[in-house]
Amino acid sequence: MAGFDKRVASYEEALAGLKDGMTVISGGFGLCGIPENLINEIKRQGIRDLTVVSNNCGVDGFGLGVLLEDRQISKVIASYVGENALFEKQLLSGEIEVELTPQGTLAEKMRAGGAGIPAFFTATGVGTPVADGKETREFKGRAYLMEESITGDFAIVKGWKADHFGNVIYRHTAQNFNPLAATAGKITVVEVEEIVEPGELDPTQIHTPGIYVDRIICGTFEKRIEQLTERS
Amino acid sequence: MALSREQMAQRVAREMQDGFYVNLGIGIPTLVANYIPEGMEVMLQSENGLLGMGAFPRVGEADADMINAGKQTVTARTGASIFSSAESFAMIRGGHIDLTVLGAFEVDVHGNIASWMIPGKMVKGMGGAMDLVAGADNIIVTMTHASKDGESKLLSRCSLPLTGAGCIKRVLTDLAYLEIDNGAFILKERAPGVSVDEIIRKTAGKLIVPDHVPEMQFA
Numbered sequence: 049m050a051g052f053d054k055r056v057a058s059y060e061e062a063l064a065g066l067k068d069g070m071t072v073i074s075g076g077f078g079l080c081g082i083p084e085n086l087i088n089e090i091k092r093q094g095i096r097d098l099t100v101v102s103n104n105c106g107v108d109g110f111g112l113g114v115l116l117e118d119r120q121i122s123k124v125i126a127s128y129v130g131e132n133a134l135f136e137k138q139l140l141s142g143e144i145e146v147e148l149t150p151q152g153t154l155a156e157k158m159r160a161g162g163a164g165i166p167a168f169f170t171a172t173g174v175g176t177p178v179a180d181g182k183e184t185r186e187f188k189g190r191a192y193l194m195e196e197s198i199t200g201d202f203a204i205v206k207g208w209k210a211d212h213f214g215n216v217i218y219r220h221t222a223q224n225f226n227p228l229a230a231t232a233g234k235i236t237v238v239e240v241e242e243i244v245e246p247g248e249l250d251p252t253q254i255h256t257p258g259i260y261v262d263r264i265i266c267g268t269f270e271k272r273i274e275q276l277t278e279r280s
Numbered sequence: 281m282a283l284s285r286e287q288m289a290q291r292v293a294r295e296m297q298d299g300f301y302v303n304l305g306i307g308i309p310t311l312v313a314n315y316i317p318e319g320m321e322v323m324l325q326s327e328n329g330l331l332g333m334g335a336f337p338r339v340g341e342a343d344a345d346m347i348n349a350g351k352q353t354v355t356a357r358t359g360a361s362i363f364s365s366a367e368s369f370a371m372i373r374g375g376h377i378d379l380t381v382l383g384a385f386e387v388d389v390h391g392n393i394a395s396w397m398i399p400g401k402m403v404k405g406m407g408g409a410m411d412l413v414a415g416a417d418n419i420i421v422t423m424t425h426a427s428k429d430g431e432s433k434l435l436s437r438c439s440l441p442l443t444g445a446g447c448i449k450r451v452l453t454d455l456a457y458l459e460i461d462n463g464a465f466i467l468k469e470r471a472p473g474v475s476v477d478e479i480i481r482k483t484a485g486k487l488i489v490p491d492h493v494p495e496m497q498f499a
Contacts, residue, residue: 080328128406155310156369176442221326274347
């Protein structure tokens with residue numbers, strides 16, 4: 049690695065330093081825009097007792113769901129975990145802890161975490177179980193909850209194209225939580241479909257500027273579709 | 281006769297206005313997109329980061345990178361934009377969505393809504409529902425008036441964990457269109473062929489019935 053060349057040659061190198069008990073923030077919405085190879089590498093390395101922050105937790109046998117098979121995750125912070133039978137089983141048996149977080153609050157927790165903001169106020173969740181144990185404050189006559197931001201030891205991100213500087217663009221709705229996760233990792237690893245020549249990405253169109261990115265790797269992706277719906 | 285899911289969607293579509301940005305939840309709300317009046321332009325927002333959701337893709341043209349909040353493959357219409365989840369919820373929380381339509385398990389006379397959790401039975405998560413009800417001023421809840429066992433879902437106080445407190449003002453059920461004001465449901469319209477008596481019987485929360493309750497219009 050030299051200067052601003054953030055490319056790494058292997059998935060093992062991409063996740064060097066990831067250890068048991070760490071917090072990993074993952075991009076993706078459902079199975080769309082998930083860092084599938086980085087997840088598989090975490091499985092291969094057998095790293096355990098992870099706290100995973102992600103909107104969802106994959107499905108049985110794909111995405112973050114594969115980390116449930118050998119019980120590598122001890123806690124999940126997510127907004128929706130309903131696609132996963134194994135998850136439900138481990139939740140009911142107490143093997144896994146879950147902190148259900150409203151989707152917009154989760155996105156803002158990552159954004160704030162990456163932006164150096166320790167907490168923020170939101171009306172989302174006031175008067176619901178989400179408010180339990182949290183400070184509420186009134187602004188202009190309305191009640192708001194204080195929500196603390198999130199940072200991770202690692203962020204794992206799926207991009208479309210990147211250059212070796214770590215500038216990333218995302219494709220269509222595979223963007224979702226990825227640019228937010230990218231800002232919130234102490235070490236941010238981005239896997240992409242293509243690493244392009246320097247200068248090829250238009251600076252005005254960059255979604256994630258390279259300053260947030262520590263390691264870049266090029267992979268091939270299955271891109272499984274969760275709900276195939278077509279015009280009849 | 282109770283309204284079909286399609287009729288409910290059709291009735292909600294009458295609340296659309298030209299130039300509206302609209303978020304449609306999963307289930308009946310999704311069907312509303314099929315009944316947007318001719319000549320009216322509406323932009324559908326999907327909270328995973330798409331404003332200007334189009335039709336489902338043609339056979340063979342689905343793209344794994346192009347989905348809606350229900351994780352279904354979709355297309356983008358002309359004039360669409362795609363962005364991050366933080367941007368998407370800035371739109372929602374910031375009150376920029378003109379109309380939000382979503383389903384529920386229960387609604388009560390105080391405008392509380394419960395839609396995400398049945399303790400001991402179903403704990404899947406709230407997704408974006410809590411942000412949507414907290415951020416929108418103009419919300420329509422669509423649901424059946426009573427459960428399959430005949431238990432009313434329009435209550436004095438929600439029995440399930442809330443999605444939002446004091447945020448619902450309008451409810452469309454398969455039997456009636458109601459507004460919520462001042463601690464009561466107000467019966468505004470009834471489904472064709474449904475009697476006011478049946479609605480009274482199936483509404484557990486305080487219900488105000490005006491002298492004249494018109495039948496719902498669909499066109």
